[in-house]
Amino acid sequence: MSEQSRLRCWRDRMSKELDKVMNFWFQNSHDEEYGGFFTCLGQNGEIYDDLKYIWLQGRQVWMYCRLYRKVPKFDKQEVLAAAIKGGEFLLAHIRPNCHSLKCAFVVTREGQAVKVQRTIFSECFFVMAMDELWRTTREERYKREAWNMMDQIVYWVREDPSGLGRPELPGAAPVNAMAVPMMLLNLVDQLTEEDEEAARKYEDLRNWSVERILQHVQRDGNAILENVSEDGKELPGCTGRHQNPGHAIEAGWFLLRQAITQSNHDLGRTAVEKFVLLPFLSGWDQQYGGLFSFQDVDGHCPTQLEWNMKLWWPHTEALIAFLLGYQVTRDLQLLDHFQTVFDYAFSKFSDPEHGEWFGYLNREGKVALSIKGGPFKGCFHVPRCLYMCMEILTELLAGHDEPPSSITSEAC
Amino acid sequence: MSEQSRLRCWRDRMSKELDKVMNFWFQNSHDEEYGGFFTCLGQNGEIYDDLKYIWLQGRQVWMYCRLYRKVPKFDKQEVLAAAIKGGEFLLAHIRPNCHSLKCAFVVTREGQAVKVQRTIFSECFFVMAMDELWRTTREERYKREAWNMMDQIVYWVREDPSGLGRPELPGAAPVNAMAVPMMLLNLVDQLTEEDEEAARKYEDLRNWSVERILQHVQRDGNAILENVSEDGKELPGCTGRHQNPGHAIEAGWFLLRQAITQSNHDLGRTAVEKFVLLPFLSGWDQQYGGLFSFQDVDGHCPTQLEWNMKLWWPHTEALIAFLLGYQVTRDLQLLDHFQTVFDYAFSKFSDPEHGEWFGYLNREGKVALSIKGGPFKGCFHVPRCLYMCMEILTELLAGHDEPPSSITSEAC
Numbered sequence: 001m002s003e004q005s006r007l008r009c010w011r012d013r014m015s016k017e018l019d020k021v022m023n024f025w026f027q028n029s030h031d032e033e034y035g036g037f038f039t040c041l042g043q044n045g046e047i048y049d050d051l052k053y054i055w056l057q058g059r060q061v062w063m064y065c066r067l068y069r070k071v072p073k074f075d076k077q078e079v080l081a082a083a084i085k086g087g088e089f090l091l092a093h094i095r096p097n098c099h100s101l102k103c104a105f106v107v108t109r110e111g112q113a114v115k116v117q118r119t120i121f122s123e124c125f126f127v128m129a130m131d132e133l134w135r136t137t138r139e140e141r142y143k144r145e146a147w148n149m150m151d152q153i154v155y156w157v158r159e160d161p162s163g164l165g166r167p168e169l170p171g172a173a174p175v176n177a178m179a180v181p182m183m184l185l186n187l188v189d190q191l192t193e194e195d196e197e198a199a200r201k202y203e204d205l206r207n208w209s210v211e212r213i214l215q216h217v218q219r220d221g222n223a224i225l226e227n228v229s230e231d232g233k234e235l236p237g238c239t240g241r242h243q244n245p246g247h248a249i250e251a252g253w254f255l256l257r258q259a260i261t262q263s264n265h266d267l268g269r270t271a272v273e274k275f276v277l278l279p280f281l282s283g284w285d286q287q288y289g290g291l292f293s294f295q296d297v298d299g300h301c302p303t304q305l306e307w308n309m310k311l312w313w314p315h316t317e318a319l320i321a322f323l324l325g326y327q328v329t330r331d332l333q334l335l336d337h338f339q340t341v342f343d344y345a346f347s348k349f350s351d352p353e354h355g356e357w358f359g360y361l362n363r364e365g366k367v368a369l370s371i372k373g374g375p376f377k378g379c380f381h382v383p384r385c386l387y388m389c390m391e392i393l394t395e396l397l398a399g400h401d402e403p404p405s406s407i408t409s410e411a412c
Numbered sequence: 413m414s415e416q417s418r419l420r421c422w423r424d425r426m427s428k429e430l431d432k433v434m435n436f437w438f439q440n441s442h443d444e445e446y447g448g449f450f451t452c453l454g455q456n457g458e459i460y461d462d463l464k465y466i467w468l469q470g471r472q473v474w475m476y477c478r479l480y481r482k483v484p485k486f487d488k489q490e491v492l493a494a495a496i497k498g499g500e501f502l503l504a505h506i507r508p509n510c511h512s513l514k515c516a517f518v519v520t521r522e523g524q525a526v527k528v529q530r531t532i533f534s535e536c537f538f539v540m541a542m543d544e545l546w547r548t549t550r551e552e553r554y555k556r557e558a559w560n561m562m563d564q565i566v567y568w569v570r571e572d573p574s575g576l577g578r579p580e581l582p583g584a585a586p587v588n589a590m591a592v593p594m595m596l597l598n599l600v601d602q603l604t605e606e607d608e609e610a611a612r613k614y615e616d617l618r619n620w621s622v623e624r625i626l627q628h629v630q631r632d633g634n635a636i637l638e639n640v641s642e643d644g645k646e647l648p649g650c651t652g653r654h655q656n657p658g659h660a661i662e663a664g665w666f667l668l669r670q671a672i673t674q675s676n677h678d679l680g681r682t683a684v685e686k687f688v689l690l691p692f693l694s695g696w697d698q699q700y701g702g703l704f705s706f707q708d709v710d711g712h713c714p715t716q717l718e719w720n721m722k723l724w725w726p727h728t729e730a731l732i733a734f735l736l737g738y739q740v741t742r743d744l745q746l747l748d749h750f751q752t753v754f755d756y757a758f759s760k761f762s763d764p765e766h767g768e769w770f771g772y773l774n775r776e777g778k779v780a781l782s783i784k785g786g787p788f789k790g791c792f793h794v795p796r797c798l799y800m801c802m803e804i805l806t807e808l809l810a811g812h813d814e815p816p817s818s819i820t821s822e823a824c
Contacts, residue, residue: 040649040650040715042712042713043713048650048708048712048713049649049650050648050649051649051650096579096581096582097582104581107583108583111583112581112582112583113581113582113583113584114581114583114584115581115584116579116581167508167528169508169516169524169525169526169527169528170508170509170524170525171519171520171524171525171526172525172526172527236462237452237461237462237463238452238460238461238463296460300454300460301454301455301460301781301782301783302781303452303781303783303786303787305717305718305721305772305780305781306717306718307781308780309717360717362774362775363774363780368717368720368775369713369714369715369717369719370713371713371715374715375715
């Protein structure tokens, strides 16, 4: 098959998959009574719990707005209405009380706070939701909410973390955990889209985030480690040796987007070689296929019980990363890796019967949890991957002639 | 094989296993420099991290003292010396600072606090360690430490939990989580051994704990649920439907010990029928053997990634529970269940090559994590099970004639 046919074939498959995935959420997740979304959904969409995890609410608002704004077939009033109801639910209930700067991690169906995490992630996905809601509706109050919360997050991360509520302990040295600069870089990417003022405001944060991510290249450039010291040195013990292949690959495509924005060739090369290829080559299970969830750089057994399970989201990140990497480098080996992940993901995670993907397979690739959504899986990684890959594939195909019409979507 | 031969055979196998298990810890886990124990140990005993998890420190001190005190072959100076060094390490380092009532969850090798959990469990295992250390050494200061900490724990649980540091949130109704009354009942059992004064002091707490455990019998007596409301009603959602078969079975033998102490026949029957048999019959994997880690009483898929993994500790609890249940009821089906769990555990978890048991198997019974110790597994469940089962078997055999000498330990 010609390269062009492959690209077209993948795009067709992903377009159909996106329809099925979004139908799953449209049909099963809307809370018409209180607004917001049910995300604890079983294999065929049944609600098995009505708790609302704040970051999943924020992610679903973001996803709906983004599809509404960018993909013509989702430019529908009901998509926008559900997103707005979700955004308003967040605005009404994200804070446990009106004096609280910290936001809830999970709330009841009606919006009462159940748990508060001592991290920044609920707040971060609120920013993504509000910014995208502003871009979709052009209502300034959403933008104001996004920017105010962003200021608060940056203050906690760069000035004073005490407001997060974690006690200072003598044995707990500050750690540069990759999740934090990754998340901030992703937010900068979001907030600065076609916005010169925002680009200026967040230029320093963008550079800081990139620099902090690059500190995770360790072992003479041969490994990405998830946690390093504040000055970029390897930490002792399991914490220091911990690897999360999916996270490293996700950081890879975040860096690739920066490399494209800034026309930074070296950053693009580092992103592909260090953050995408290294973790893929060491993290792919040669015996059963799929990406391991966690690894120890020295080959010790990780202590996380799910270390050898295959989770959906690292595979969605890898699909984006390989395609974006190919777009930047035109290195054909990246398309071969894309094919490998595509074949694994579409045959193992995708549920042709009820839509959406299973999230959790055992090492051998068998479904271990039949849920489609839960405390950590919502309407985000799968549709974001499908939408982004379709966008990249469309750009790649724009440089080609039309393919022969005989290629069908089953033959990729 | 006669019943008597079976009992003797099991006791022989367990006695040999206990030697191998304890040798693993004696050889690999002692920190001669700082005191306390390394518990992050790989398959053959190599130290892969030197963090010290406080509850595992407390458990190992308890285990060493108990074996020293009760099992003649462990009445050795080096066992006592290691226990004392562990106890002194706890005393010196359990509090993050001298003003803190809350204790650390994990400390560095040297004893600096790394993390504090907002629960009572570090403190509870400190009580067990100190009380057992007092019984072993008769040094009053250990008893004082145990009793003072116990007062603090009871205050947090029954009077005012605010000192634990969990924020009060409008959507988080108070929960009767079975772990709490179970742990307290276990502590009462520990503190009142041959001590009339303690028995009087803790009589009310004993009754309260039993009552709170019994509230977990739900669904018209057909299921044990892990979390119920403060007044013993089923809670909504996943939290309410959550089941932990190993935990229920452990609660079963805690209750059985109370039933024996108090000659309470009804409590003994409830313990066996509701807390041991129900969770065993619903929690045993009919397809691959072994106890599931978590279940949902309505058959939904649990959201915990490890729900279908087979963990070592529920199986050790089941061994104790079936044997103690048999001792109380003389119901032979309990010995058959004991045999089933014994065969599974000794063939799947036990590592004849390096000693100790693997802790984590996949659903099919294959070793998923090769570690022998980690943040949640130390020198406790396996040796406690072997020691307690040997003790019960010895008592059972005391009622029989001596068995024929031809029975070997391989033939149980």
